[in-house]
Amino acid sequence: MEDKPIHNIESKSACKATDNICLPDTHWPRVVIVGGGFAGLALVEKLKHKEVQVVLFDKNxxxxxxxxxxxxxTSALEPDxxxxxxxxxxxGYKNVVFRLAEVEEIQPSSNVVKTNKGNIHYDYLxxxxxxTTNFFGMNTVEENSLGMKDIRDSLNIRHMMLQNLEQAAITCDDEERDALTNFVxxxxxxAGxxxxxxxxxxxKYILPKDYPEYSSSIMNIYLIEAGKELLSTMSNKASSKTLRYLEDLNVKVLLNESVxxxxxxxxSTKSGKTFLxxxxxxxxGVxxxxxxxxxxxxxxRGNRLKTDPFLMVEGYENIFAIGDIAAVITENTPKGHPQVAxxxxxxxxxxxKVLLKLMKNEGVKPFEYKDKGALATVGKRKAVADLGKFKFGGYFTWxxxxxxxxxxxxxxRNRLMVGFNWAVSYFTYEKSNRLIIRNFSKASNSKSIANSQTAVKNASVND
Incomplete structure (x- = not known):
């Protein structure tokens, strides 16, 4: 495919009449990045020390x-x-600026982003x-369950789990105890x-030591999958191995089933099953x-932004999308690329690379995704891998x-902390972070969901 010439946007100074968020003065073009996940950080790393002002916005x-x-x-690691x-x-990145703010609206006609802290002008966005978690319109499920998309969700799950296990040790009601110790x-x-x-x-390893009041057999774990196999994006071999590993751990796997x-x-499930x-x-889903x-x-579909093969959002000349939000729709990728790191x-x-070439009015080649394979772990010492033609699992995969x-x-420091925790856990199966730092209630979680939906107005389409 021939290189694509991209319209060059004249470099503008950092200070605009529409700006009311303080930024360092510069005459370099300004690239505004919204979101500091894997995609946003990779872009920042590529643009550091270049003749461009990079402004990263994130709500965290x-x-x-x-x-x-x-x-x-599950108490294996601390959040930090x-x-x-x-x-x-x-x-040390002199051309990179971080601002803690939430971008609420884009005004493409004037190249302005509006945040909850003020507005700034961009040359490239x-x-x-x-x-975010997709509950597919099931409001009662969303109100009463927990997703697992950020660190706060993880802490909520940890606190909910530990609080319910403590309550199970207190109650004399067998039915309530079952509900408190069942996990779906x-x-x-x-992720699932x-x-x-x-x-x-x-x-298997913590419950008998921490809660001698009842047998570990009281804790039932259900994994419900609407499709016919687990890890549907991986090979059949990986799927079957994963199912066997989970069943060996006494996880009750329900395939072709949905809540x-x-x-x-x-x-309640589609087939009529109910359990506490x-x-x-x-x-x-996301x-x-x-x-x-x-x-x-x-x-x-999936509330993703359709882009061309150069990651430019369809219909715009200086707005790009990367990561899970981007849907690069081509003949070879009719559903876009996989939403993975x-x-x-x-x-x-x-x-x-594209932005640096764009500023010089040079042509660029379309994005080509290189699949480096997939890995998934099923507890300690067991994992599955699809690496090209090689499909394998077991201890060395883990x-x-x-x-x-x-x-x-x-x-x-983070690598050291995680490595140390893993080493201790490997030999002892100990999880030392079983602390309830704050009380969690589903009522407060529902209020948080409602506030979040009010504060963040997202464009949406029917899935």
């Missing part, structure tokens, strides 16, 4: 390593082990806002599988989230998974 002041959220949720402050990350995970993708495996090991209702105490559970974790201002006709990182690095994830964490 830290990057979070999402693949290990489930370990925080998998988060890293943006300002520490950008220390990059949306890397990622996704909805969604058989990597890894969460189920971690909970099963908590049940239709959950009132906080009883789960006060712990439901939803990992069954949808894109982004500020208002993008024309709805450029939004596709390696896609986000590759797109961030690629767009950095070691590979551990090395890959450990090296991907931001910050030497």
């Amino acid at each position: 002041n830290f990057h979070q390593f999402q693949p290990l959220l489930y370990q925080v949720a 082990s998998i988060v890293f402050p943006f300002r520490k990350q950008f220390n 990059v949306l890397a806002t990622g996704t 995970i909805v969604g058989g993708g990597p 599988v890894e969460m189920a495996g971690a909970l099963a090991e908590f049940c 239709t209702n959950y009132d906080g105490n009883k789960v 559970a006060k712990n439901l974790i939803w990992t069954a 949808k894109g989230q982004f500020p208002e201002g993008i024309d709805a006709k450029h939004v596709v 390696q896609t986000a990182i590759q797109q961030g690095k690629y767009l950095g 070691l590979l998974w551990s090395i890959v994830h450990l090296m991907s964490i931001s910050g030497f």
Whole structure:
């Protein structure tokens, strides 16, 4: 495919009449990035020390390593082990500016982004806002269950789990005890599988020591998947191995099944099954989230932004999308690229090159995704891998998974903390972070959901 010439946008000074967020003076072009996930950080790294002003907006002041959220949720890691402050990350990047703010609206006609702290002008805008949990319109499920998309969700899950186990030791009502000690995970993708495996090991190794009041057999773990197999994006071999590993851990796997209702105490499924559970974790789907201002006709299935092969949002000349929010629709990728970390990182690095060439009015080649394979772990010492033609699983796969994830964490201190915790846990199966720091209630969680939906207005389409 021939290189694509891209319209060059005249460089503008940093100070505009529309700006009311303080930024360093510069005459370099300004690139505004919304979202500091894997895609946003990869783009920042590519643009550091270049003749461009990079402004990163995020509602948090830290990057979070999402693949290990489930370990925080199950008391294996403390939250500060998998988060890293943006300002520490950008220390020494003289052309990079971080601002803690939430972008609420884009005004493409005037090249302005409006945040909850003020407005600024951009020369190039990059949306890397990622996704949020998709409950597919089931309001009662959303109100009474927990997703697992950020560090706060993980802490909520941890506190809910520990509080319910403590209450189970108090109650004399057998039915209530069953509900308190039953755990339901909805969604058989990597997040659901890894969460189920971690909970099963908590049940097997921690419950008997911490709660001698009752047998560990009282804790039932259900994994519900609407499809016919687990890890549907991986090979059949990986799927079958994962199913066997989970069944060995006494996880009750329900395939071709879906949740239709959950009132906080009883789960109902499509086939008519019902069972008691006060712990439901939803990992069954995601949808894109982004500020208002993008024309709805450029939004596709999954609430993602349709882009061309150069990651430019359809219908705009200086707005780009990367990571989970981007849907690069081509003949070879009719549904876009997979919403995984390696896609986000590759797109961030690629767009950095594109923007630098764009400023020089040079042509660029379209984005090409390179699939480096997939890994998923099922508890300790067991994992599955699809690496090209090689499909395998077991202990050495788990070691590979551990090395890959450990090296991907931001910050030497964080790697050291995670590595140390893993080493201790490997030999003792101990989870030392079983602390209830704050009380969690589903009522407060529902209020938080409502506030979040009011504060963040996302463009949406029917899935």
